[in-house]
Amino acid sequence: MSGTWLVTSREFTERLRSRAFLISNGVILAVIVLAVTMPLLFDGDGVVRVGVVGEGAAEVGSFALAQQDAFDVEVELVDLADRDAAVAALEDGGVEVALLDTTTALADGGIGGRLESLLANAANAIGVDRALTEAGLDPQERASLFAVEPLTVETLDERDGVDLFDPSVLIVYAAVFVLYGLLAVYGQWVAQGIVEEKQSRVVEVLLSSLKPTELLTGKILGLGGLGLAQILLLAGVAAGGLLATEVVEVPAAAWTALGLVIPWYVVGFLLYATLFATAGSVVSRVEDMQSAVLPVIMVLVLALFGAQFALNDPTGTVATVAGLVPFTAPIVQPILFALGVATWWQIVLALALAIAAIAVMIPVAARIYRGGVLRTRGRVAFREAWGG
Amino acid sequence: MLDIHQVTRRFGTLTALDQLSFRVEEGQVFGFVGSNGAGKTTTMRIVMGLDTPDAGEVRFDGRPIDSEVRVTFGYMPEERGLYPKTPVLRQLVYLGRLHRLDKATARSRATELLERFGLADRADEPLENLSLGNQQRAQLAAALVHRPRLLILDEPFSGLDPVGVDALSEVLIERAAAGVPVVFSSHQLELVERLCDAVAIIDAGKLVAAGEVEQLRSTNGRRLLRVEVEGPDPTRWAERVPGTRVQARDATGVELLLDAGTDDQAVMAAAQAAGAVRHFAAVRPTLAELYREAVTTHQAGMTGGAA
Numbered sequence: 001m002s003g004t005w006l007v008t009s010r011e012f013t014e015r016l017r018s019r020a021f022l023i024s025n026g027v028i029l030a031v032i033v034l035a036v037t038m039p040l041l042f043d044g045d046g047v048v049r050v051g052v053v054g055e056g057a058a059e060v061g062s063f064a065l066a067q068q069d070a071f072d073v074e075v076e077l078v079d080l081a082d083r084d085a086a087v088a089a090l091e092d093g094g095v096e097v098a099l100l101d102t103t104t105a106l107a108d109g110g111i112g113g114r115l116e117s118l119l120a121n122a123a124n125a126i127g128v129d130r131a132l133t134e135a136g137l138d139p140q141e142r143a144s145l146f147a148v149e150p151l152t153v154e155t156l157d158e159r160d161g162v163d164l165f166d167p168s169v170l171i172v173y174a175a176v177f178v179l180y181g182l183l184a185v186y187g188q189w190v191a192q193g194i195v196e197e198k199q200s201r202v203v204e205v206l207l208s209s210l211k212p213t214e215l216l217t218g219k220i221l222g223l224g225g226l227g228l229a230q231i232l233l234l235a236g237v238a239a240g241g242l243l244a245t246e247v248v249e250v251p252a253a254a255w256t257a258l259g260l261v262i263p264w265y266v267v268g269f270l271l272y273a274t275l276f277a278t279a280g281s282v283v284s285r286v287e288d289m290q291s292a293v294l295p296v297i298m299v300l301v302l303a304l305f306g307a308q309f310a311l312n313d314p315t316g317t318v319a320t321v322a323g324l325v326p327f328t329a330p331i332v333q334p335i336l337f338a339l340g341v342a343t344w345w346q347i348v349l350a351l352a353l354a355i356a357a358i359a360v361m362i363p364v365a366a367r368i369y370r371g372g373v374l375r376t377r378g379r380v381a382f383r384e385a386w387g388g
Numbered sequence: 389m390l391d392i393h394q395v396t397r398r399f400g401t402l403t404a405l406d407q408l409s410f411r412v413e414e415g416q417v418f419g420f421v422g423s424n425g426a427g428k429t430t431t432m433r434i435v436m437g438l439d440t441p442d443a444g445e446v447r448f449d450g451r452p453i454d455s456e457v458r459v460t461f462g463y464m465p466e467e468r469g470l471y472p473k474t475p476v477l478r479q480l481v482y483l484g485r486l487h488r489l490d491k492a493t494a495r496s497r498a499t500e501l502l503e504r505f506g507l508a509d510r511a512d513e514p515l516e517n518l519s520l521g522n523q524q525r526a527q528l529a530a531a532l533v534h535r536p537r538l539l540i541l542d543e544p545f546s547g548l549d550p551v552g553v554d555a556l557s558e559v560l561i562e563r564a565a566a567g568v569p570v571v572f573s574s575h576q577l578e579l580v581e582r583l584c585d586a587v588a589i590i591d592a593g594k595l596v597a598a599g600e601v602e603q604l605r606s607t608n609g610r611r612l613l614r615v616e617v618e619g620p621d622p623t624r625w626a627e628r629v630p631g632t633r634v635q636a637r638d639a640t641g642v643e644l645l646l647d648a649g650t651d652d653q654a655v656m657a658a659a660q661a662a663g664a665v666r667h668f669a670a671v672r673p674t675l676a677e678l679y680r681e682a683v684t685t686h687q688a689g690m691t692g693g694a695a
Contacts, residue, residue, distance in 0.1 A: 007486075036416075050667070204465040205463060207436075209458070209488075
């Protein structure tokens, strides 16, 4: 087996074996599983149960049932004997809201926007229908009056109707946040591994059988591979959970955006790993590492700010630029895609720029590493490391 | 055979190694001696490719050392170097595999070495749980696991207890007997004298003396006699012998340094005249004495040259 591959497999398995890694992953997985199944535990299959007391209420309920698709809510009617039964059903969670007559609804606290609109609309419709019946219109005339689309809201600004609470945006934002975390953690592991090998002097033993570039490459591939395995596992569990439970309906675009997070992780990790490696190469003690990697962390945090910016103003200059600049693109570009504002040429350009940046950074990092890795005393000036 | 040839290394204005040349033969235990900062570690790092000379070169078996050759060397750095948190056996296997052993061979060799150094029961513990002496044994095992063709050990004896010293000495002699050149640096000159077939003494980056210890003694030219006389005048007689100086005296005898051309038989006659001679023998210079003398002469030469 080649030296690089041995280093790769060591980096991969040593981290994988560490208790901290296993525990943190267990916790993350538990959170994902819980987040996906929790709503299921609370309201079963996502259908809202509406109690109806009496004939008038039932009429409103039926109308709401007929209109539910237009309001994007799924309701189920439950017949209740009287107000007391309605109160009891609300308290034990049998229903979420109960219609007492054509104009009154009883709820255990506030009810959600869409559901309230649906019911209000239905109640209003029934009220108007009764008034029209009294005015002498026949059923056909009345029906034509009610075949009206509900109000759609268009916003004035350029967001093209971007809904920040759209599940697909939320899912991609969560994925990007995980991506940020992975880049920060695995990137720091690259730096930490370099510094630990310098501090323990084991690097002097290793370099009698390995070239510095082989050692660095193995380290980056091993840790990057573990990160990739982790993101695939997490994404797989999350996606599997979402598909299985159907808590939220994930549009096709969101799946594409989620899928894009994986190549962006690969590109982002390679890019940030070179930065972290450079930072780690110039210090000799783990205690000094934090200050050395701080500038790199700052860039990452900046990228996360860029993602926030993109959410607020997806087509603004800041978001567009941040979506293209290699060090912010891995975090920002998936958001732009999920918001539907990224054009294909932007995505291709961003990837091309990032890959070009990697091509530039790898030899730079390798040179700094070669120059710095054997200088095990104190902090090495970048110029000194560069000189070799 | 390791050949250090005219190696010069400068750090800024400091010349750490100045045209250093010496040779280590196959199967030799070779002691590398010099004060702190003399350039021993720099020389060893250059052999291991961890530093590059500004001039000169290092050859092994007549060829410049490339990475393919270097992978057959075993090295123990001065400040040691293993992963503190990794179990001992696992990192020995890893290092063995980096030195081109397959997994099974690396495992069996590492296990063998740990048994030999009495660490078999600690094999699965992280290195940092071991005592310093045991960490050093593990470090030695790391240098040996791939059965190197050349051993470079920087201060391997420092920090070892007497049992550890004996075990390490035994290993070095055994490796040398297998034909491996073994180079180690040490400040413990008695140990070097006892173990080594040959030594190199360096001072301020320059070679002061090199060769077999016996040969250094004979070229040293010093003639020192210890004479013990039983009688009324056990020591004072010595002051009257022409062409000699009393180097040391104690209750039972004297040490006499003979000038060039002084006949030791004349000393014998003078001693017999003073009483019954119980002991009359040449005192062989110890390595420590050779070292001190060589370094003093070298430093006197340097300051003389500067003046």
